[in-house]
Amino acid sequence: MASLPILRYPDPKLHTVAKPVASVDARMKGLIANMLDTMYEAAGIGLAATQVDVHEQLIVIDVSEERNVPLVLINPEITWYSPEKHRNEEGCLSVPGIYDGVERADAIKVRALDADGKEQTLQADGLLAVCIQHEMDHLLGKVFVEYLSPLKRNRIKTKMLKLQREDRE
Secondary structure, eight states, X not given: OOOOOOOOTTOGGGGOOOBOOOOXXXXXXXXXXXXXXXXXXXXXXXXXXXXXXXXXXXEEEOOOTTSOOOEEEEEEEEEEEOSOEEEEEEEETTXXXXXXXXXXXXXXXXXXXXXXXXXEEEEEEHHHHHHHHHHHHHHTTOOGGGGSOHHHHHHXXXXXXXXXXXXXX
């Protein structure tokens, strides 16, 4: 399988709203495999298709200690949020090296298709719930830094643009 290039904030393509996946076919299965390879290679715990410039509703996640329990969510929909919320430190493969607190629901219920196109419903809490909410934001064209103050966001944007210029030199 192949590792895919990850879009970096503030790339405007990260703000594209993803379309539903029409069918779980060979192309989609290949994309799932490539996204898992990309996520593992980048030492991430989640990756949305939007981050690899594919604007379809697909998320891959693995929050296991051994990094061997991949979760695939196609056309995910959160059907319930717990009223309890916590501020968690988040990072993002599209905003490398930046971490900050974001408030999210402690627990959620999600309905989605799995890698075989079968409908599944799962309840998640803790890190998995945070990760699903973070990745679903990507499908809506939202990056976690948008939860931060305009001052912090502008500092991060400036830093990311500087890093991109340095990478090109």
